[in-house]
Every structure is written in structure tokens, then in C-alpha cells.
Amino acid sequence: MRRVLLIGQDLSRGLAPSLLPHLQSHAQVRVAVDLKTCLEMAAAWSPQVILMDCDFGESAICEAVGYLRRSCVNHSSLIVCFGKAFTSEQRTRGFEEGVDDFLETERQSKKEIFAQLSARFRALNWEAGTPQTVVMGNLTILPETLQVKIGEEQVKLTQMEVELLRYFVEHPNRIIPRGKLLGDLWPDAIVTDRTVDTHVANLRKKIRGFCYELGTVYGAGYILKT
Numbered sequence: 001m002r003r004v005l006l007i008g009q010d011l012s013r014g015l016a017p018s019l020l021p022h023l024q025s026h027a028q029v030r031v032a033v034d035l036k037t038c039l040e041m042a043a044a045w046s047p048q049v050i051l052m053d054c055d056f057g058e059s060a061i062c063e064a065v066g067y068l069r070r071s072c073v074n075h076s077s078l079i080v081c082f083g084k085a086f087t088s089e090q091r092t093r094g095f096e097e098g099v100d101d102f103l104e105t106e107r108q109s110k111k112e113i114f115a116q117l118s119a120r121f122r123a124l125n126w127e128a129g130t131p132q133t134v135v136m137g138n139l140t141i142l143p144e145t146l147q148v149k150i151g152e153e154q155v156k157l158t159q160m161e162v163e164l165l166r167y168f169v170e171h172p173n174r175i176i177p178r179g180k181l182l183g184d185l186w187p188d189a190i191v192t193d194r195t196v197d198t199h200v201a202n203l204r205k206k207i208r209g210f211c212y213e214l215g216t217v218y219g220a221g222y223i224l225k226t
Contacts, residue, residue, distance in 0.1 A: 008055065010055075016053065165203060
């Protein structure tokens with residue numbers, strides 16, 4: 001599941017209105033209109049890409065990026081700031097805090113900006129319309145065909161089980177409550193905690209050859225231990 005978090009005070013102006021459909025062609029996109037909400041959503045949703053409008057101010061952005069890097073996202077997540085222009089000092093400070101790239105609307109055309117983003121997405125294996133292969137240990141997930149392999153052996157899973165397995169793989173070593181699984185994977189479906197337990201139990205039986213353990217933390221949720 002590709003996840004992008006877009007942050008901006010007013011996403012009806014500037015680059016944002018044309019940026020949003022470009023992002024939606026690659027991933028699921030959620031929007032935050034302030035930095036407090038951004039940090040809360042990042043902690044709960046674990047986006048792989050975060051794009052931040054720098055209208056919030058340099059100090060606030062750098063503080064938020066530093067917190068994101070320390071507490072909310074892993075080293076492979078991409079953080080991109082966009083705004084009218086950035087000085088060399090601003091870019092240097094941003095890079096030191098954990099920003100990966102900058103988009104400058106006064107210096108760059110929209111065509112160049114989208115090409116720059118697409119290049120970043122290619123580095124993440126995020127070609128539009130082509131879900132990326134997920135690999136962990138001896139497990140391979142091919143989302144486009146819902147195929148799962150452990151080593152060279154194909155494992156037959158339902159679509160819901162594939163979605164569930166991929167979610168655990170993308171969030172290793174974290175305790176994931178049942179409610180978070182429901183909200184992130186099936187926000188509009190009528191699915192109960194008991195249904196989640198049943199799917200996890202079935203999934204465990206089918207992936208017994210997987211080299212990592214999908215465990216239960218009683219009273220808290222599930223965890224994939226690597």
C-alpha cells in the first residue's frame with residue numbers, strides 16, 4: 001500500500017491543486033492542514049512519502065521534520081518540501097534535519113517539478129499503475145497479481161490476507177492494534193475485531209514457512225518480529 005501525506009495550510013492555491021492528482025496516480029494520499037495533524041497522521045499511518053508546504057515557516061518545518069525522522073518515519077521514507085524559493089542556507093538546514101529534496105515553484109516549471117517527483121518515485125519503484133514488489137526475508141508479495149511466495153513455493157491467500165500480510169511487512173516490529181488494522185485496511189467495510197482475529201489466524205497457518213514470526217501481544221494487538 002503506497003502512502004503519501006500532503007501537508008499545507010491552503011491546498012487550493014499554488015502547486016497543491018495540480019500536485020494532488022499527480023500524487024494520486026501513484027499512491028493513496030491523505031492531507032493535513034497543520035503541522036500538529038501532520039505529526040499525528042504520520043505516527044498513525046506511517047506514510048512512505050511526505051510533502052510539506054513551507055508556508056508554515058522555516059523553524060516550524062525544520063522542527064517538524066526532525067521530529068518525523070526521530071519518531072514517526074523510517075530512514076527510507078521520503079520527505080520533500082515545496083515553496084516559492086529556498087536559499088542555500090535554508091536548503092542546508094533542511095537537509096541536516098532530514099529533508100530529502102526541495103521543489104521551488106518560482107524557479108522550476110510544473111513540468112520539471114513533476115519530472116523531479118517521478119524520478120524520486122522511480123527510485124522507490126513507484127511507477128504509476130505498477131504496484132511494487134514487496135520482499136522480506138524469504139517472502140515475496142506481488143500485489144498486482146495477489147501472488148505470494150515463500151522461497152520458491154507459491155502460497156494461496158485471499159485478497160484480504162494478502163493486504164493484511166503486506167501491511168505487517170511494511171510495519172515490522174511495531175505493535176499494531178486491531179482498530180488500526182481496521183481503520184487503515186478496511187475503513188469503509190463492516191469488519192469486526194473478531195473477523196480480524198480470524199484472518200490473522202488463517203494467515204499464520206498459511207505462512208508457516210516464513211522466516212519471521214507474526215506474534216500476538218495480548219490486549220494490545222499484533223506484531224511482525226524481524
